[in-house]
Amino acid sequence: MRGAVWQIANRLGVVAGTPAELLSALLAGPPRTVRVPLPPDHELVASLRALGHLDVVLEEPRVLPPGAPVDLDDPAAVCAADPFRVTEAYEADADPHGGLRTAWLRAGQSLVRDQPRAGRALVLLSALDDAADPRLGPALTEPAAGAPWRLAWSSRRPCTALTTAPDGRLVVREDRVLAVACRADSTHLVLDERGRLHPRGGPATRLTDAVAATLASHPATALAAMGDTVLTGDRMGTVHAFSLEGLEQAALHTGRVTALTATTSTAYSGGTDGTVRAWSPGRPVVTRRPCPVGALHATDRLLAVAWADGLAQLHHLDTGRVASFRPGPRIRAVAVTADGSLVVGLDDALLCLSYRT
Template identity: 35%
Template sequence: MFLAWLAEHATEPGTDTLRRVHGLVPLTGHSAHTTAWQLAEQLQVAARTPGELLAAVAQDQRRTVIVLPDLHASTEPAAIEELACELAGFAHVRVIAETRQPSATLLAQAPAVMDLTDPQWTDPDRHTAWAATAQTAENTVEPAPERPDQANPVDLDDPASVCAADPLHVTAAYEATDNPHGGLRAAWLRSGASLTRPQTPATRACVLRAALGDAADPRLQDSLAALAQEAGWNVRWNRVRGDINPPWPGPVHAMSAGAARQNNTLAVLDHQGVVRLLLTDSGHPQGRLAHPVTEASALTVTQDASTILLGPDGRLSLHDSPTATQSSGIAGLMDQGTSTWERILREAPPGARITALASDGDQLATGGLDGTVRVLAWNSPGVTHHSTLLHDAAVTALAMLSTPAGPDLVYSGGQDGRVRLWATDQEPLQSAVAERGCAVVALAAAPAEDKVALAIGWADGLVEYTVTGPDSGTSRRSFQPGPPVRALSLLPGGDLMIGTDESLIRLEPC
C-alpha cells in the first residue's frame, strides 16, 4: 500500500525531478528476465538480459529511481535481489524494494530500512481495528478465482495458445524447461522483451515469426503467419543466430541497401568489421569485402556499388565491391584515374570525428559529435560543401533521399532523441520530424511511388515506419523485434530490413 501511494504520487505529470519514479515493476509472477524487460521498456532502453539492462543504465547518468514492490512474490527472488543490488550500486540510481523478509543479500548493502510493523509507523488504535477486520475477512474469505491461464493452462507447443496467453506465464513456463517445443521456446526467449509488452495476439505472432529459427518445426511458419494477418506486417524472410541454410550473417552493426537498386544486394557490417553482401530476396550470401575494417561502426553503399566505411578513428575508407566487373584494355587504363568518390572523400574535414554517414547519387552526408551534418556533393569539376547544426548532441544516424521533383533530402537522428529533416538548398525544418525520450540508433529513407518511406530505429528497440504522400497524408506502423535494433534499410517497394545482434529480418508492410 505504501509503495502504491508512493508510485501514484511520484509519476504524476509535473512531479518534481527529485521525487519522480522512473521505473515501477510489481514483481508478483516476475522472473529476473521479465523484470529486466519491464524496466528496460520504462527506462527507454533495449535489454534482453539483466546484464544488458545494467550496461544500459550504467551508460545513462541521469538520476533514476526504481520501485520494486512484492519482491517476495516473484518467481526468482534471489536473482531479482542480485539485480536490484547491482542497480543500487550505481551512484545515479536509487532502488526502493518491498519484501516481507529482507535477505542477507539485501541487508549486506546497508540499505535504509522502513519496517512498517514498527510502532513508530503505526497508529495503535487504527492498527488494532485493521487487524481485527483482517482476521474476520481471513476466516470468511472464499477461494480466489483461478486466473485464465491457471484454469486453461497454455499449450507451449501451440502458437495460438502461446500468443493469446499471459506473457509472464508463458515466459516462466519456457524458462522452466529445456524442451524446445518445436522452436517456439527459443523464438519466445529471443524476442521476449517485445512479447511481454501489451499487444494483440496477432502482433505477438508476427514478432514470434520474425524470431523463428530454421531448425524450428516448418509448420510453425505458416501457423504464425496466419495468426499475424492483422499485425500490419508480413515476414518475407529472416535469419537468426544459429541458422544454417542460408547462414546467419552474424551480428548486424550497420547495413546499406544502396546498391540494391542495381543488383538486389544488401551490405551488412558485423562486429568484427567484416562486410558481407546478401541477396535481398532471400538472405543468401554473395561474397564479402576483401579486408575487414576492425571496429568499423557505419557504412554506406554508393550508387556505383562501392562501399564507404567509417573506421574507429572517425576516418572514411573506400572499398570496391567484390561483385563489380573490372574493365579491361583501354577502358581499364582510363578507369585508373581518381574516381568521383575518391575526390569526395578527400574533401572530408581532416581529423573530424565523424559519427554517422549516408550517401545517395553523387552525394555523401556525414554527422559529427557536435551535432553538425555536412553534405559533400560532386558538381563537376569539383565538390560543393553544405553544413548545418541539427542536434544538441552527437549525430547517431543519417539517411539521404533524392526526389525527382524536389530537393535532395537529408534525415538526421541524434543522441538528443530527435529526427530532423534538411533540404540542402534550404534552412532545415525547425520542428523535428519525430522526437522521443531516447536516442535514435538507425534511419532509412526511400521513395515509394509518389511518396516517401521513412524508418526510425530507437534506442529502446522500437522501429517506427511512416509513409508520407503529398495528398494521402501519413500512414504509421511500428515493430519491435525484442533484441536492440542496430541498423535499418529500406528496399525498393518499401520493404523494411531490420538488423540486430541476433537476427536479420525482412518485413513487408501490408
C-alpha cells in the same frame, strides 16, 4: 528474472536481455528514477541500488493471474497466455519445445508488452530460427494474419549496417561497421568502428580521398551518400556535406549524430537528442521521441527509423502515417526496399516486413 529485466527495460526505453545488459544500459545514461515492480528482497533491486546514481522506487509487484499451466509446445497457447507466465515457464524448462522457447527468449522484451494476440504471434514468428520445427511457421502465420505487418522473409544472417544500391539491391554488412553508403556509381563507402572512411567495390576518388583524410583526424559518427556528395555526422551534432565544390555544414543536433540517410533530393539526420531532421530549408523536425535514433534509411516517399529502445518505424512522408514494429532485440539497421517493405537488421537476423494496406 528475464521478465523483470524486460519490464524495467521497457519502462526506461533501453534494450536489455539480461541483468548485466540492463545495468550497463543504465550506467551509460544519466541519473534517473527507476520505478521497479519487484519485492524489496529481489536480487535485481539490490543490483540497481548498488549502481549509486539511480533513485529506485519500489512498486507493488506484478501478480501473475492464476490458471492452468500453459502448453509450451502450442504456439497459439503461448501467444494467448499471460506473457510473464510464459516467460517464467520457459525459464524453468530447458526443453526447446521445437524452437518456441528459443524464439520467445530471443524476442521476449517485445512479447511481454501489452499487445493483441496477432501482434505477439508476428513477433514470435519473426524470432524463429532455422532449427525450429517447420510446423511452427505455418502455426504462427495463421494467428499473425491479423497483425498490421506481414513477415515477407527472414534470415539468421547477422547485420551491422544496411542500405540499398542504386539498382534497389539490398546491401548488408556483417563486419561490425558503423554505416555503409552507396554512391551513384555503386561504389560502397564504409564507416568503420573508429569513424574512418573506406571505399569498397571501386577505386578511390579525389573526393573520397579528401573525406578519408579528414576523418582520419576528425572521426565521423554517421555516413550517407547523396549523388556526388558524401555526408558525415560528428559527436558534436554537426552534419558535414563534402563535394568537389566544397564543404557545407549544419549544426542539427544536441549531442552526437547517430544516423544519416539521403535520397536524390533530401538528406535526413538522427541524433542522441531523439530527433530526426530533414536537411532542407528550415531544417524541420520530421519526428521526435525521448530516445536516441539508432539508424535511418529513406526513399522519396518513405523513411525508416530505428530507435535505441528497440522500435522500428516506417514513416509515409506524403500522408504522415507511421507503422511501427518491435522485434525484441536491439535494432542495428533499417532499410526500405523498392516495393516499400521494411528490412530490420539485428545482431543475429534480417527481417523483411510488408505493411498490410
